Amino acid sequence: MVAEPNNWGRFGPDDQRGTLNLLGGDRVLAALGHAVTGRVLSLSAPIGRGAPRLRGRPAPQHYMSIDGADFAAGTRPVGAGLRMADDALIVSAHGTTTHMDALCHMWSGEELYNGHPAAQVHSYGARRCGIEQVGGVVAKGVLFDVPRLLGVGHLPAAHRVSAEELAACGEVGPGDVAVVRTGWPLVWGRSPEEYRSGQPGLSAEAGRWLAGRDVAVVAADNAAVGGLNARQLADEALEDDLHLILLHRHGIHLAEMLWLEELAAAGRTEFVFVAAPLRIVGGTGSALNPLAIL
């Protein structure tokens, strides 16, 4: 049985400078043993115009502050001939790109995970549970390829994955990363409108099943781990909300909007999962390029 909040998830001193890893060294070493071929896959969608994005969310903006065209048009090189390109990125990660949620991203009542006062999350950032606390995640990843189990290209929007379906896909243990594939990003390619018409996701029961197995992270290719209705909202009651079950009550980090198609095609269900969110002080999350080492 897993107490809430679980042990490995209980961070050390939350505002300690330096890096906190979610797992002890022994588990990291054991996780590395799941690398077999050494192939490295990015599980991130590109950050650019073509990528999936929820309705109403600001698209990431990427601007070049100096580029090759400027030099082609006559801008003088630096010094004896150095030329360079520079740029800026504006990104609001939730709902717009592959990202990881910080533990301060969602809650109910007056307290964040682990009892930190929610009012400490203010305009200067989250004084507790910010994304900079994550450090890095190196763990065993387990792919739950639900569409493959069900013999479909992707789950339909209304599908809520059951615990039974998860159990039929694979097994996961303490400190592992559950990587859940719904296939929903494939819908974006044929119709952004359909992508935004709802989303498949985990049922509350499946969320509890994962929490009960004490996973470190749940990483999914849909936008909210749980499902979304046509208004892009979760339908569950508070006690069944996936973010509240996993993030708020158990301190399980969530990664969302992953691109899992190459991973699914590779046919491997166990691998090394690596996530290194940007260390944005007080951030509610970070755009992310998760890696699978096969």
Added chain:
Amino acid sequence: MVAEPNNWGRFGPDDQRGTLNLLGGDRVLAALGHAVTGRVLSLSAPIGRGAPRLRGRPAPQHYMSIDGADFAAGTRPVGAGLRMADDALIVSAHGTTTHMDALCHMWSGEELYNGHPAAQVHSYGARRCGIEQVGGVVAKGVLFDVPRLLGVGHLPAAHRVSAEELAACGEVGPGDVAVVRTGWPLVWGRSPEEYRSGQPGLSAEAGRWLAGRDVAVVAADNAAVGGLNARQLADEALEDDLHLILLHRHGIHLAEMLWLEELAAAGRTEFVFVAAPLRIVGGTGSALNPLAIL
């Protein structure tokens, strides 16, 4: 002898969708063997007000679009009681935070690394050699702790690390990541002005020594791998410029402004180095949270 451009660095089809890894699977597996204790360290400075930044570069900006203080002040929760925090980040990575340079970041003449026309780097981003091409780096990391070698807390601003000094610190081979410590970020803590008064860095000779060993990445804790003068510029002539030697001529990615103090204190010179830059389409670089698995 290493031909320019080297072999492992020669990317596959540059605009291929999907992930490109810098190393073959065998080397990745061999690299993982350098994890001994399984401790995971972030090598990233925090992205926030206190972090080192070159003069004249825009500080990263982090804004909360909804936060706990809003709810404390009376904002209604979503639905039956869900509360959330969301934010946005504006970041221009070069010179402002721990980051990786894309191969399009610097060049001389009309061509990028591998002969791509530099004019293809325009306001819509780099059509060639953008940061999204990196995918992920999982490799053996080797720490070159030059201040430790010389018995100083940090190198002085005018110091240019020689190939001999590198050789006295450690050995590095094809596909490895050379992690070079100057200790210069320590100066920021006592005086931002001194930090900006110049920076120690590699000599051209040391850059050629590393290129000759066919490293995959050079990652340093200073701002430009090479040294900087008081005007924050490189002093070397074009043929000796560190960015041109490594990035432009050899296709060796650079990571800069790392935080290496915990790594140096850990006393390990060989480890697993992981870098997963954001997949910004056409980006000239990406803020980065590099990891060391000890």
Added chain:
Amino acid sequence: MVAEPNNWGRFGPDDQRGTLNLLGGDRVLAALGHAVTGRVLSLSAPIGRGAPRLRGRPAPQHYMSIDGADFAAGTRPVGAGLRMADDALIVSAHGTTTHMDALCHMWSGEELYNGHPAAQVHSYGARRCGIEQVGGVVAKGVLFDVPRLLGVGHLPAAHRVSAEELAACGEVGPGDVAVVRTGWPLVWGRSPEEYRSGQPGLSAEAGRWLAGRDVAVVAADNAAVGGLNARQLADEALEDDLHLILLHRHGIHLAEMLWLEELAAAGRTEFVFVAAPLRIVGGTGSALNPLAIL
């Protein structure tokens, strides 16, 4: 007959520091004579979530960096008790808000208005014809209320206003500001999709009619002065493109996406028109709050 480029529009030394006004002092004084009641109206749509915006354009983003909720949640005041709110705005003006176009915004061939090389508009901004050159516009404004003329609430998307229709609405002379109402912003309120399905606008003939009268500015409530098709593009050939006729060939500034409903309701067709675009160095335009003094 008006020569191209016209005289009043020919700027003084284009890169002169300081302010350039589009009109001589006598005309400004004469224009002020059109104020009768002294009522001041803003002709700007609000910059916020509810405002009209073309498809695919980035919505303006507004972030609070400190606010009253923070203090309510316990943030300490400055010094003895000062509290403050601060914020940031990210805006890409064209197609997203009431704005004025700089003369560098559009051209064909290799030259901007007045023969400046277009290559001087590069990543550091426009070295010629930037919005900072405008200074301020104080002129006689003339309302062309086309829907009122035709007895409709707003023009249909496919309507292209003829010169005859303009002439039936009012008369305009050298240095005046032609304020053209289509009523199209009213469509946004009932359906953003319909708003984006096309837009009514001036015909090329009407553009020439205005250029021939030597107006200083054409200000309209649609997104592009000319009409737009369902793909949000102008249908006209190059020689008939409204931006090219007015902005490029005659140096007539354009202001777009104005909110003209209160002005139309006020029943005055002549008034003082004031525009003071932000002095963004090298900017291609500026968000704008145009004023009418009735």
Added chain:
Amino acid sequence: MVAEPNNWGRFGPDDQRGTLNLLGGDRVLAALGHAVTGRVLSLSAPIGRGAPRLRGRPAPQHYMSIDGADFAAGTRPVGAGLRMADDALIVSAHGTTTHMDALCHMWSGEELYNGHPAAQVHSYGARRCGIEQVGGVVAKGVLFDVPRLLGVGHLPAAHRVSAEELAACGEVGPGDVAVVRTGWPLVWGRSPEEYRSGQPGLSAEAGRWLAGRDVAVVAADNAAVGGLNARQLADEALEDDLHLILLHRHGIHLAEMLWLEELAAAGRTEFVFVAAPLRIVGGTGSALNPLAIL
């Protein structure tokens, strides 16, 4: 005697859609009578790299999303040959550029000007007293050229302008705009460090003198109307703080960081003052291009 809050400053229904002007029509008409030559001057500093900015404040960022260099380097025109330049601006107005403060910008205790609860200023913007409420200001402007009075190029940093000095410069009445010149922006040109070493400004007594005359706006060329010490803070106690006296207690809008050198050189102390802040919904202020019609 002027009651607090004064009458003309008491806005109509604060959240009314539409435009509110600070003055009645008669006063606007009377103000227009102060235009003599019709010369129009911008009182705005440029928004760009060279402009004055307080220490620690984010510099405005201006990015081109498409420009002439791109076309010179081979980007294809739109359709049959249309070329265009587009851009984006990121601006946090206070302390970085010529701007106007909204009435929600500063307060003490729990209430904004006019008794609105300060907690209504939250991450979604100010629900009361936002800058979009201003509409436009058209009023008689009166220049208080204090350096000219004292026979100096600019006031020294420690100078606090007395009521007597103001009275010696000119007279101002209800609804007028007091334009206060300190000359401090001239210091920026010779030394940004000196500019930030403190700033001259109004004394509390002078603030009360202006409030007692019922001015509509106080517009100054320094950063905070009041003076600043070496830490860029106001030294006055709460009851003497210039922002609290003017903005909070009397609802007098403040405009700051104006560029007044051309106006001062023009030798006119009375003129038409026009300010049209962007209608940013819930904004704490707006970058501004104030105009003087001489």
